[in-house]
Amino acid sequence: MRNKILILFIMILVVALSGCIYSDASGINGLAPSINSHLKTGDIMYNQSATDVNQFKYTQAIAECDNATSEFNSAKSSANTGLSYAKSSNDNVYVNYMQYVVSELDAKLNATTELETAISYLQKNDSVNANNHITLANGYMDKATEYKTERDNIVLQNPSKFK
Numbered sequence: 001m002r003n004k005i006l007i008l009f010i011m012i013l014v015v016a017l018s019g020c021i022y023s024d025a026s027g028i029n030g031l032a033p034s035i036n037s038h039l040k041t042g043d044i045m046y047n048q049s050a051t052d053v054n055q056f057k058y059t060q061a062i063a064e065c066d067n068a069t070s071e072f073n074s075a076k077s078s079a080n081t082g083l084s085y086a087k088s089s090n091d092n093v094y095v096n097y098m099q100y101v102v103s104e105l106d107a108k109l110n111a112t113t114e115l116e117t118a119i120s121y122l123q124k125n126d127s128v129n130a131n132n133h134i135t136l137a138n139g140y141m142d143k144a145t146e147y148k149t150e151r152d153n154i155v156l157q158n159p160s161k162f163k
Helices: 002-054 058-089 092-123 127-157
Strands: none
Touching: 002 058, 002 092, 058 092, 092 127
């Protein structure tokens, strides 16, 4: 009788622990659509802002920057939650992936801030300072692209972990 209780207890413990590990991975997978949606919309808004700048539509460009910032912040909030899940899972693949997502979003937020600062200088006809901030914005976007490449490589190397 005692052995049966012990076996039952061990089985319940194994099931509970496997459920915890699964829940961290499923939590990350559950956040992915939200992160991707906000990231994609933020990219669209950022690119539209750059187009507006090139067409001298500075007021619209600032509004697009604000929208991009809001979208990137929403994605970052979900990504930070995903990073917490990844750390709880103790799975380095998920941890590294989510760290790249957060870093990519930080870079995009910095790029958006720099673009918005450049627009302010353009409104004052200060093209020297505007160009400096545009260069910084481009640098941050280049860094964001590097982070995306790194996370894409993680997915390619671990297809069973990413759906």
